[in-house]
Amino acid sequence: MPVCEVCDNDYPHTFEVRAAGQVHVFDCLECAAHKMAPVCENCGCRILGHGMEANGQYFCCAHCARTQGRTQLADSAP
Numbered sequence: 001m002p003v004c005e006v007c008d009n010d011y012p013h014t015f016e017v018r019a020a021g022q023v024h025v026f027d028c029l030e031c032a033a034h035k036m037a038p039v040c041e042n043c044g045c046r047i048l049g050h051g052m053e054a055n056g057q058y059f060c061c062a063h064c065a066r067t068q069g070r071t072q073l074a075d076s077a078p
Contacts, residue, residue: 006031042067 002014004027011027017036018024026032037046041057042064052059052073059065065073 004028004031006035040064 001010001012002025003010004014005025007027009027014025014027015032016023016025017032019036024032024035026035033046033048037048038051038058039045040047040051040060042059045060047058047060049060052062052065052070054065054070054073057068057070059068059070059073062073062075065071
């Protein structure tokens with residue numbers, strides 16, 4: 001039976017995520033997010049939606065990007 005690579009749960013309903021040429025096995029979306037989702041450079045939260053990127057840094061929102069000096073990013077167009 002496949003085992004989750006985050007929590008080591010031996011679970012019959014695991015699923016695979018393929019990313020960057022690698023295959024990952026998880027037992028739930030929480031474990032997949034913990035392993036795969038980028039982390040906001042400012043607040044440290046996992047970015048599960050449409051994050052923002054500037055110069056190789058990831059942010060969860062424009063507020064966090066501005067806090068780190070990335071003033072060119074906006075949550076929405078005026």
